[in-house]
Amino acid sequence: GIQVEQSPPDLILQEGANSTLRCNFSDSVNNLQWFHQNPWGQLINLFYIPSGTKQNGRLSATTVATERYSLLYISSSQTTDSGVYFCAVESGSNDYKLSFGAGTTVTVRA
Amino acid sequence: DAGVTQSPTHLIKTRGQQVTLRCSPKSGHDTVSWYQQALGQGPQFIFQYYEEEERQRGNFPDRFSGHQFPNYSSELNVNALLLGDSALYLCAAASWGGPDTQYFGPGTRLTVL
Structure with missing residues (x-):
């Protein structure tokens, strides 16, 4: 699998x-x-982003599908941004089966 | 608000027992998937239900079974519980044929002693 x-x-x-x-x-x-x-x-949805760039407040994301990577940017971090961030992908055609990464644990200190 | 509800919130069982977890998607979401998240790991896909049938299954033993009801709500059953089944169980909902975005419920934390 992917x-x-x-x-x-x-x-x-x-x-x-x-x-x-x-x-x-x-x-x-x-x-x-x-x-x-x-x-x-x-699990709180941040972005649905199979390609391109999106922004939502202090968060933005970019996916370069041809190079098989995505980036999540957090600007002006706040303590409430702490937690685990997961990327999840669906490789099949509309099969709604997500494969998750292991996550990035973010700790923001005051 | 994803609108997906799960019950119970927490559950403690002993080895060998059986457990049933429940999930209710919000209106308009007819596809329900279940995931198991062990401590410190990402969620793992268990199976998926649409039109009251299991459509896909991950790498989980037959002790894990499920059901979907006509109102699209779903149950996850686990028989002969093992210590290793202790995890957060998450339900995700989507609209078949609609946007790929999936919405997760708050989860049920199962502890097997």
């Missing part, structure tokens, strides 16, 4: 700093989503 690799595994930031999280995948994808998992386990 392999999803996220880096770095852990990231410690000072409040106000910017950061970039990376997701590499081993095959072409029809769907790529970024999620933020809060301390209670809830």
Whole structure:
């Protein structure tokens, strides 16, 4: 099956700093989503971004499908940004089966 | 708000017991998938239901089974529980033939003692 690799595994930031999280995948994808998992386990949709660039407030994401990677940018980080960020891809045609990376744990310190 | 609900929130069982977890997607979402997330790992796909049938299955033993009801809600059943089944179980909903975006419920945390 498709392999999803996220880096770095852990990231410690000072409040106000910017950061970039990376997701590499081993095959072409029809769907790529970024999620933020809060301390209670809830996976919160950040972006649906199989290609191109999107922005939502302090977060933005870029997926270069031809080179099989996606980037998530966090600007002016806040303590509420702490948590685990997952990249998940769907390689089949509209099969709604997501393969997840291992996640990046982000800790933002005040 | 993803609108996906799961019950119970937490559950403690002992080895060998059986457990049933429940998921209700929001209106308009007819496809339900279940994932298992062990501590410190990403979610792993268990299986998926659409039109009350299992459409896809991940690499999980037959002890894991499921069901989908006419109102699109779903159950995940696990028989003969093992210690290794302790995990967060997540339900995801989507609209078959619609956007690929999937929405997750808050999960059920299962502890097997």
